[in-house]
């Protein structure tokens with residue numbers, strides 16, 4: 659018996675990465691899945707790559723391996739019209755939506771003096787306004803059934819500072835405000851609203867060249883070079899989480915095991931948000947070793 663038997667879950671941004679992983683895990687626990695993705699590049703943030711139609715089709719194929727039904731729809735989460743159509747299709751096909759995972763997002767890392775108004779607007783539109791629009795499309799249905807679980811994907815960037823991520827951080831911080839307000843309004847309807855806050859997670863977003871270069875402090879970044887600086891942000895001895903680690907938290911919040919949990923922002927971050935102030939222990943050790951080498955070089 660699965661933890662989500664008889665449930666239906668709608669997941670945005672499921673063409674790859676965490677969204678695909680959520681779709682697979684929730685299906686493995688018995689849920690039928692509606693998965694959406696934009697499936698085309700977003701001009702303002704090129705060369706940042708978003709998922710393709712082939713990626714979304716592959717997610718549907720992977721879900722169906724669990725013997726669950728999957729409705730995969732190309733839809734821009736920024737569009738109330740497109741998301742309204744997705745909800746209509748989902749209700750026509752499955753009759754209900756029990757779980758909404760608002761997962762889609764873009765990350766553009768640029769220092770303040772390189773970030774144009776167009777890029778700012780696109781990041782805030784995608785990562786904050788779109789989550790609101792997606793939720794608004796689904797909430798009337800959940801209210802009519804007097805049940806539901808909504809899980810927004812925020813980020814550790816909602817709670818701590820990262821350079822070159824001002825628009826992203828602002829939007830993700832806003833998502834927590836949105837989550838808390840909706841939890842208050844929807845609690846009386848037995849609809850729970852929570853957020854997960856992933857730390858560095860191994861997806862195409864984290865391993866895009868611009869993020870690798872950011873961790874490198876300049877061009878020439880690579881996954882290998884990212885291991886130490888990324889691990890320095892965590893308490894646990896890992897360089898980054900896997901998408902499945904975030905999916906487990908989404909599954910818990912979606913399931914009846916969390917039936918009295920609402921209004922919560924759950925870090926899934928290897929301890930990033932629990933770092934004590936000052937230089938991270940792993941970095942202090944590395945500095946100590948370098949100082950020793952300098953002092954003892956012949």
Ligand SMILES: NC(=O)c1ccc[n+]([C@@H]2O[C@H](COP(=O)([O-])OP(=O)(O)OC[C@H]3O[C@@H](n4cnc5c(N)ncnc54)[C@H](O)[C@@H]3O)[C@@H](O)[C@H]2O)c1
Pocket residue numbers: 670671672673674675676677694695696697707708709710733734735736761762763764765784788811812813814855856857858859860861862863864
């Ligand atoms: N990877 C990380 O380190 C990390 C850390 C913290 C938070 N997050 C958040 O996790 C979520 C999932 O990201 P991921 O790591 O899987 O990255 P990803 O880039 O692999 O997946 C994001 C997906 O969202 C889709 N998308 C983007 N804009 C869209 C739109 N307007 N409409 C529909 N789909 C759209 C993309 O096509 C892509 O498939 C995002 O909200 C992201 O901000 C990621």
